[in-house]
Amino acid sequence: MKTSSKKKRLLCPICHRIFWRYKSALKINKAKSSCCSKECAHKLKSVDYRRRLATNPVWVKNVSEGTKKAMRRPKTRNKHLAGLKRALKKHGVNFKGGQNQEPVAFVKSLAEVLLPIGFIQEHRVFWSKGRWYLLDFAYVQEKIAVECDGPKHRAQKQKQYDKIRNTRLKKLGWKVVHVPHL
Numbered sequence: 001m002k003t004s005s006k007k008k009r010l011l012c013p014i015c016h017r018i019f020w021r022y023k024s025a026l027k028i029n030k031a032k033s034s035c036c037s038k039e040c041a042h043k044l045k046s047v048d049y050r051r052r053l054a055t056n057p058v059w060v061k062n063v064s065e066g067t068k069k070a071m072r073r074p075k076t077r078n079k080h081l082a083g084l085k086r087a088l089k090k091h092g093v094n095f096k097g098g099q100n101q102e103p104v105a106f107v108k109s110l111a112e113v114l115l116p117i118g119f120i121q122e123h124r125v126f127w128s129k130g131r132w133y134l135l136d137f138a139y140v141q142e143k144i145a146v147e148c149d150g151p152k153h154r155a156q157k158q159k160q161y162d163k164i165r166n167t168r169l170k171k172l173g174w175k176v177v178h179v180p181h182l
């Protein structure tokens with residue numbers, strides 16, 4: 001019984017094998033002892049492997065379920081919430097513009113022009129049940145949208161996404177004007 005309290009039951013993040021590790025070892029090197037073997041630890045360290053893991057739906061599911069489970073334990077939950085509180089105190093409320101972005105100067109200056117003439121900012125347009133697009137500026141009566149496209153929108157993937165978005169908005173009767181900026 002004495003040994004079990006000194007050891008901790010762990011799940012190898014690489015091969016999903018259950019193993020036991022001395023708690024004292026965890027204190028010394030958490031990263032190294034979080035895997036069942038040297039090979040697994042090496043894999044975990046490699047950035048390439050982690051990148052591949054992040055795109056693996058099974059792994060993502062395992063991690064999110066593991067986190068959910070851990071958050072049900074009062075000790076973990078309190079620890080986590082305390083950390084969040086500390087971060088809030090240090091960095092303040094992290095309220096930003098759409099998609100958690102700080103509104104850039106360009107958007108702010110555009111707001112000065114558009115808001116007085118009846119546009120509203122961050123307008124939600126539902127295109128499916130529970131799914132919406134957040135329009136930068138919208139003149140709701142006439143269904144006119146003004147979108148500020150930053151550097152992110154020049155990426156190929158984003159372009160494809162914007163195309164789908166535009167088609168969906170058009171179908172709903174919206175006229176979308178894109179204003180590119182740096």
Ligand SMILES: [Zn+2]
Pocket residue numbers: 012013014015016017035036037040
């Ligand atoms: Zn392993």
